[in-house]
Amino acid sequence: MADPTRRRALAAATRASRGAIRLAELPFLAQLDIRLDPKDPAADAVNRALGLDLPLEPNSAVHTSRSSALWLGPDEWLLLGRPGTQQTTEASIREAAGEAPVSVTDVSAQRTTFLVSGPRARDLLSHGCSLDLHPRAFTPRRCAQTTLARTHVTLISRDHPSPGFWLLVRSSYAPYLTNWLLDAATEYLRPDPHDPF
Template identity: 45%
Template sequence: MADNHGESPLAARADLLAQASVPGVVEIGEVPFQAQITLRADPKGAGAERAGTALGTMLPTQPGEVAASETVRVLWMGPDEWLLVGAQGSAEEIQSTLTEALAGEHASIVDVSAHRTVVRVAGPKAEELLSKGCALDLHPRSFEAGRCAQTMLAHAEVVLVRNSVEPPEFWVFVRSSFSRYLADWLADAASEYGRPSAAA
C-alpha cells in the first residue's frame, strides 16, 4: 500500500495564513487531508437509496444541497454526481461502504482526496472577504448553512460550502495546483483587516 503521509498542499503557506488571520475578525487556515470520494450513480436507482442508508444520510437530490451524517458529508455536484467528504484516513472505508451498497449497479466510485485541499474561512468578515473574489451572493438569505456551490474565487475554480451562519464559517475546496495561488490571494485580500496589536 502506498504511503499516504506527506506534506499538505498548503503546508508552505501555513504561516502566511496564520499571519493574515485576525482573531475575532477573520480566520484562514487549511483543513488538510480530508477524505474525498466522487460518486456517480443513478439518483433514482435502488443503489442510491442503499448507499444513503449505508452512509447514514440520503444522497441529496437538489442543486447545492449538502447532507450529513456523523462521519460523512455529501455535496450535490450534479444530477448524478456527489462529493463525499470525511475525516482524514476514512477514504478507504467510505469507498468500501459505497462499493458494497452499489454492488450490481452501474456506478463510479473514485478517491479524489489528492485532487483538492480545503481552506477554512471563518469569522464576522468571512463573507466580505470571499465576496471580493466571488460573484455569488453569500448573504445567509441566499447562501444558507448546509449549502454548496461550484463557483470561481479569484479566478480559481472552487467548491464553496457554508458550514454555519453564526459564527460564519466556510470551507473552500480548491484544486491542489491552485491552492497556493488562492492562499496568497486570501492573505492579500485580508490585509485590510489589520492584525491584533502586540501590546498586552
C-alpha cells in the first residue's frame, strides 16, 4: 500500500524546490520478469504481443505509451506497465510463446518506483550513485542495476513524458530511500513558511 505521508513529503519537497526537482512515488506499476531465448522464434511473437521489441543491448530500455522493457541480462527483461495490467500481459506473453520455454514472473509487489526529474535531478542522484549520470554517458533509454545510497535500485533514464529518472527499489527500502532523497534534496529547497508539510 502506498504511504500517503511519503507522498505528501515528496510533494512538499517538489514545491519547495521551485522547479529545481520533482520527486514522486509511482506505486503499483505492473512489473513482470521475463526470461526467454531472444534467438527463439517465440521471441518475435512475444515482441508482437507486447507491441515493442525487447531490447538486446545491455543496459538499454524501450518505452511505449503503454509499457517499458528493461534489459537485465542476455535472456532476462523487466516489463513495466500500468497498474493492474500484469495478469492480462502475462497471459498475452504465455499465449504468444506457445510451447517455447519462457518464464514470466509477476514481481509487481516486490518494488515501488520513484520519479526524480527536473533540472537538478542528475545532481541530486549523483550524491549517492557512483554511475556517471551525465547526459552523454547515461542517455535517455538507458537503465542500470546499481546502488543509490547503499540501496540496490534499478535506475532508468527517461525522456517521456519529460526528462528524468525512475528508481525501482524494493518496497521494504522505500521509507529509507524517501528519507535519503529528501535529505539529498535539501540544498535545492527553499521552504515556504506557509506549507503545512
